[in-house]
Amino acid sequence: MSLTKPRTMPGVLELLPLEQIAFQGVLDGIRRNFERFGFLPVETPVIELSEVLLTKTGGETERQVYFVQSTGSLKQGDEPELALRFDLTVPLARYVAEHEHQLQFPFRRYQMQRVYRGESAQRGRFREFYQCDIDVIGKDALSVRFDAELPAVIHGIFSELAIGPFTIQMNNRKLMRGFFERVGVTDPEQQGLVLREVDKIDKRGEAYVRDALMGEQFKLGADAVAQILAFIAQRSNGHEDAVAKLDALGGGNAMLEAGVAELKEVLAFVRALGVPEANYAINFSIARGLDYYTGTVYETTLNDHPQIGSICSGGRYENLASHYTKSKLPGVGISIGLTRLFWQLREAGLIGTASSSVQAMVALMNEADLPKYIELATQLRAAGINTEVQLEPKKLGKQFQYASKAGIRFVLVLGEDEMAKGTVSVKDMPRELQYEVARAELAKTLRVEIEQLAAMPKGLAS
RNA sequence: GUGGAUAUAGCUCAGCUGGUUAGAGCAUCGGAUUGUGAUUCCGAGGGUCGUGGGUUCAAAUCCCAUUAUCCACCCCA
Numbered sequence: 001m002s003l004t005k006p007r008t009m010p011g012v013l014e015l016l017p018l019e020q021i022a023f024q025g026v027l028d029g030i031r032r033n034f035e036r037f038g039f040l041p042v043e044t045p046v047i048e049l050s051e052v053l054l055t056k057t058g059g060e061t062e063r064q065v066y067f068v069q070s071t072g073s074l075k076q077g078d079e080p081e082l083a084l085r086f087d088l089t090v091p092l093a094r095y096v097a098e099h100e101h102q103l104q105f106p107f108r109r110y111q112m113q114r115v116y117r118g119e120s121a122q123r124g125r126f127r128e129f130y131q132c133d134i135d136v137i138g139k140d141a142l143s144v145r146f147d148a149e150l151p152a153v154i155h156g157i158f159s160e161l162a163i164g165p166f167t168i169q170m171n172n173r174k175l176m177r178g179f180f181e182r183v184g185v186t187d188p189e190q191q192g193l194v195l196r197e198v199d200k201i202d203k204r205g206e207a208y209v210r211d212a213l214m215g216e217q218f219k220l221g222a223d224a225v226a227q228i229l230a231f232i233a234q235r236s237n238g239h240e241d242a243v244a245k246l247d248a249l250g251g252g253n254a255m256l257e258a259g260v261a262e263l264k265e266v267l268a269f270v271r272a273l274g275v276p277e278a279n280y281a282i283n284f285s286i287a288r289g290l291d292y293y294t295g296t297v298y299e300t301t302l303n304d305h306p307q308i309g310s311i312c313s314g315g316r317y318e319n320l321a322s323h324y325t326k327s328k329l330p331g332v333g334i335s336i337g338l339t340r341l342f343w344q345l346r347e348a349g350l351i352g353t354a355s356s357s358v359q360a361m362v363a364l365m366n367e368a369d370l371p372k373y374i375e376l377a378t379q380l381r382a383a384g385i386n387t388e389v390q391l392e393p394k395k396l397g398k399q400f401q402y403a404s405k406a407g408i409r410f411v412l413v414l415g416e417d418e419m420a421k422g423t424v425s426v427k428d429m430p431r432e433l434q435y436e437v438a439r440a441e442l443a444k445t446l447r448v449e450i451e452q453l454a455a456m457p458k459g460l461a462s
Numbered sequence: 463g464u465g466g467a468u469a470u471a472g473c474u475c476a477g478c479u480g481g482u483u484a485g486a487g488c489a490u491c492g493g494a495u496u497g498u499g500a501u502u503c504c505g506a507g508g509g510u511c512g513u514g515g516g517u518u519c520a521a522a523u524c525c526c527a528u529u530a531u532c533c534a535c536c537c538c539a
Contacts, residue, residue, distance in 0.1 A: 010531075063463080064537085087539085115539085120463090121532070124539095131539065289538065313539075337539025365497070400499040415497060429499070 011119055011127030013339050018407050021357050023342055026161060027112060030132050030336065033156040034110035037149065039134050042109045044091040046116075050083045052094050055323035064118040084116035088133045089320075089333065096137055097324030105139040106146065112338070124347075126339050135333030137320055142330045144262050147296040147316055148269030150334050154300055154312055155275045157336075163350050165303040166311070168275070169235075169283035172263040172296050173315070176287060178256025179231055179249070183224040192291060194218065198232050199287035206233075232285035239277040242267055246282070259295070266296055294318040298334060308344045312336045355430070356407035357386055360446060363399045364390035365415040376414055376424070376442075383443035385450075404429050410446060 008014055015023055035041075047068055054065065067080035085091050088111050096107060112132040119125045134153060136146045151168045158166045176198075177191045185191050197212045206229060212218070213225045220228075236242035246264055251257045263282065270280055288297045295316035302308055314334030321329050345351050360380055362373045373389050380387040388408070390399050403411045413425035424442050427434040428449070437445045 117538080119538080123533080126539080129539065310539080335539065340539055363498090396497055397499070402499085404499040411498080413497070417497085425497090427498070432499090434498080 009127070010121040011125065013126060013129070013343060018356060019346075021355075022351055023338075026342060027130070027132075027338065029160050030157055030338070031110070031112060033153055033160065034112075034132075034134055036156065037108075037134075037153045039108045039110040039153075042092070042095065042111045043113060044085070044088070044095055044111070046084055046114065047082050048085055048091060048094065050081050052324075053083045053085060053090060055090075066116050066118055086117050087115050088113060088131050088335070089135070092133070092135060092137075093321040093329075094324055096329060097321040097327075100325060100327060105137065106142060107137040108134070109137075110134045124340055124343060126343075129337060129339035132336040132338050133333060135320075135331050137329050137331040140328050140330075142332065144265050144295070144316075145269050147262070147332050148266045148273060150298065150314065150332060151270045151280055152273040152275050154298070154334065155279050158300065158312075163302065163345060164305070166279060166300055167303055168280040168298055168300045168312075169286050170263065170266065170270075170280060170296060170298055171282060171284055171286040172259040172266075173287070173293050174255050174295055175249070175259025175263060176284070178253050178259050179284075180228070181255055182252040183220075183227045185218075185220070185224070190218070194228070195287040196289060198228065198285055199289060201232055201285045234282070234284045236282045239267065239271055242280075242282045262295055288313060288315055290315075292317045296332065305344075305348050305350075308348065311341050311344075355409055358388050358406065358408045359386045359450060360388075360410040360412055361399075361403045361406075361408045362387065362389045362412045362414065363396060364393060365396070365413065367393050369414070369419075372419070373414060376412065380443055380446070383447065385443060385446055400427070400429075410449075412442075 050067065065086055066084040068082040068084060069078070069080040073080075092109065092111065096103065110133065112130060114128055115131050116128055117126075119127050134150065136142065136149070138146075151170070154168050173195070176195060177188070180191045180194050185194055194213065197209055197218075200212075201209050209232075210225055210229060213220045213228065214222065234245055236245050243264065246260050246267075249256070249260055251260070267280075267282070271277065283299075286297055286299045288299070293315035295318075297315035298313055299310040300312040301310060312334055314332070316330075316332040318330050319328055320331045321327070342351070362377050364370065364373060370389075370391070377387045377389045390402075394402075400411060409429055411427040411429060413427065415425075418424055418436070421436075422439050423436045424439055425434060425436050426442070426445070
């Protein structure tokens with residue numbers, strides 16, 4: 001009999017237990033911050049009706065959507081009426097439109113679930129990945145103040161994750177469009193296309209963008225292109241500098257002035273919310289590819305790891321659910337592509353070796369004493385320490401080896417010597433030390449040790 | 463969807479212009495007088511060289527096809 005090679009489809013991330021523990025640590029940290037800022041949990045089904053999911057049919061999304069069909073339906077040759085969601089924003093729009101009358105507005109929701117895209121295989125590109133989204137949805141209108149709250153959440157998350165210094169780069173689409181209008185790109189559609197080209201500056205370089213803007217598609221004059229390139233090259237350094245750069249832009253049309261005013265207000269509130277000025281900046285090249293952004297846009301990057309690119313991005317949109325309801329629902333949101341983020345942090349060596357969620361293991365010294373080991377474990381579990389017991393006889397060396405490889409920190413030895421003395425030998429595997437503790441003090445001692453390690457500075461889930 | 467590269471052990475790879483039983487490191491498993499791990503030493507298992515065809519006395523090696531994977535573009539988290 002030939003064996004089937006066990007493998008996953010390309011583009012999925014499957015983790016070993018210790019990695020999974022680290023991953024969940026990140027997920028929990030993100031969730032904690034979302035909740036701390038008053039966002040409410042929502043989950044939506046992985047599968048949506050195709051007609052709901054594909055309202056804004058367009059080349060790219062449709063190409064990447066996985067359709068779902070039951071075998072029976074497939075046999076009858078029916079068109080698939082179900083599909084896997086490819087992001088969390090479209091389901092959110094459907095959700096808000098569907099439950100509009102039961103929700104309180106402004107509606108602040110967070111959602112951390114997997115989404116699916118038929119990407120062609122590539123490094124760091126996934127077909128199944130976690131998105132961690134927060135959005136605030138207003139009814140009819142939503143103050144630009146909410147745009148300032150999101151950087152505060154981002155700051156909370158990435159400070160807590162301790163993955164090094166980061167910068168939340170901000171820009172405003174109105175400001176960009178207004179600027180393009182001033183240099184002579186007046187057609188909104190053209191402006192959108194220019195936005196996309198300009199967004200590539202960091203990846204493709206100035207020469208590429210210049211060629212693109214002066215080329216067939218845009219035919220912009222050398223002067224206009226020079227102005228655009230100078231504009232998008234600007235990055236602020238500190239709060240005052242950011243305000244100064246906005247003032248220096250000048251005016252000229254309503255769009256530009258509105259954008260400048262919005263971004264200024266956002267900056268003021270970001271500071272008021274306590275985000276350190278080292279963690280945010282304006283960057284006039286940030287545009288975001290998606291067309292639905294209309295105002296503030298964000299992209300967060302790690303200062304020491306520019307190659308990772310954006311680790312969190314989002315922006316303001318005018319009307320979330322125009323396909324599902326006549327109500328006008330403006331919103332602002334951000335998304336963290338957690339699977340990719342985790343993958344990249346691991347590649348960059350920013351994720352330490354996780355320790356197991358199992359905190360202690362009771363060794364099996366003598367099979368006849370197994371009930372005593374179980375009793376010890378029960379006592380520790382009652383004290384809130386995750387404990388496993390060796391249930392099969394193995395050489396003691398093997399038991400230690402097992403604990404070491406499994407990432408279990410404490411091995412507890414309760415042999416004849418210890419029982420006679422009423423003590424337990426504790427071996428702290430990573431620290432390579434061993435000591436004896438009175439049985440009655442054991443749980444307390446372990447607690448103290450665990451808390452001490454947790455209090456130490458560390459990277460992700462050390 | 464467009465263009466390019468690669469395919470040898472579980473993983474990372476070596477194998478020069480075709481020539482006996484295809485190698486290494488890591489990993490796995492066993493052992494070094496039975497109450498101590500990740501470092502050391504000794505030993506073992508594991509590959510029809512992606513698949514199919516062709517050239518040849520002889521193919522992992524050359525040619526063709528096919529499949530899979532990877533990289534870039536597009537797009538995006």
